[in-house]
Amino acid sequence: MIHYTLNGKTVQYDGDPERALMNVLREDLGIISPKDGCAPQAACGCCVVQVDDKAMLSCVTKMEKVAGKSVTTTEGLGEYRQNVFANAFVKEGGVQCGFCIPGIVMQANNLINRNPEPNRADIEKCLTPHLCRCTGYKKIVDAISTAADAIRNEEEVELPDVGGGIGTRLPKYHAQDLVLGQHRYVDDIRLEGMKIGALKFSDHPRALVKAMDLSAAAAHPGVLRVLTADDIPGDRHIGLIKQDWPLMIAVGETTRYVGDVLACVVAETDEIAREAVALIDVDYEVLEPVTDMHAAMQEDSPSVHEGGNILSQSITNRGDLEQAMANAAYTAHGVYETQMIEHGFMEPEACVAYPHPPAPSAKMRE
Ligand code: FES
Ligand code: FES
Known part of the structure; x- marks a missing residue:
């Protein structure tokens, strides 16, 4: 005590x-x-x-x-x-x-x-x-x-x-x-009877998921369900510009970054859910990741997404470039890059879901 x-x-x-x-x-x-x-x-x-x-x-x-x-x-x-x-x-x-x-x-x-x-x-x-x-x-x-x-x-x-x-x-x-x-x-939101989900992320940025053993996680005391891509009905793909981002990677598919989700453990508490996630055993075939933008544009680069690695191409023209270059006293050639920016908010990504209308027990816990 x-x-x-x-x-x-x-x-x-x-x-x-x-x-x-x-x-x-x-x-x-x-x-x-x-x-x-x-x-x-x-x-x-x-x-x-x-x-x-x-x-x-x-x-x-x-x-x-x-x-x-x-x-x-x-x-x-x-x-x-x-x-x-x-x-x-x-x-x-x-x-x-x-x-x-x-x-x-x-x-x-x-x-x-x-x-x-x-x-x-x-x-x-x-x-x-x-x-x-x-x-x-x-x-x-x-x-x-x-x-x-x-x-x-x-x-x-x-x-x-x-x-x-x-x-x-x-x-x-x-x-x-x-x-x-x-x-x-x-x-910070807690509802009466609320259950907690924790995600199993990929251990490798690019790997074929050959098999997943969920049995130890499912048997962990306090675990209610272990969900995978097979549990998502309909299309699993989301995305703002192109819908090519699967909510979960299924067995037989290849991961694209370490943020890809392989499974979700639902448990009585956050701590139990995370303990069970650590018990998920994944058999991967680890592949060389695509980490360089210029290398990704080469023809022999592995495709991160079906249809190639170029999301879109934009060409801007203003005036007569060739004429301006021909008339210029000096010309310079350069490659310009901006820094990488990560929004990096402090609040963790989280969501709370409840049946609508709420179940009678779904009251905010003080
Ligand atoms: S992280 Fe938003 S006020 Fe500091
Ligand atoms: S939650 Fe403790 S240092 Fe970030």
């Missing part, structure tokens, strides 16, 4: 001591401010909570490590600090999608407890474990600085009175909830 303090109250836990604190907070106790942006990779900082006087990544903090300690999340900051942080982030424009912010608030709270007058370098250093794909960090630093000033001087952070006419800069809608992690993202 593990005893610890959570937001000022003594709590006991008698489950697996190796379980992650984040899962216990989110799944067992319904505390949604620590967000799961990358668990268990420990790369985003969205799940930071305070454990005694340390800011810790709750996704990789085992329950045995919190025995006898005090865990604080934004829910336990107290009304004064909640208001200060919420208004400081809103006032400084330091919150956009908000997914990264509750973890940053707990990191900032810990910093301010240790150092009530942090300078910008102190704040930037404490943000090292955190990723924010929206704000560009400057406004987050501004917000933490504003919060620190207010806390040090025992003041509130007032939001400007903007009236509300057309053209005025209004505080972001519902932003206080975003800052404190109380806005429900898809991964």
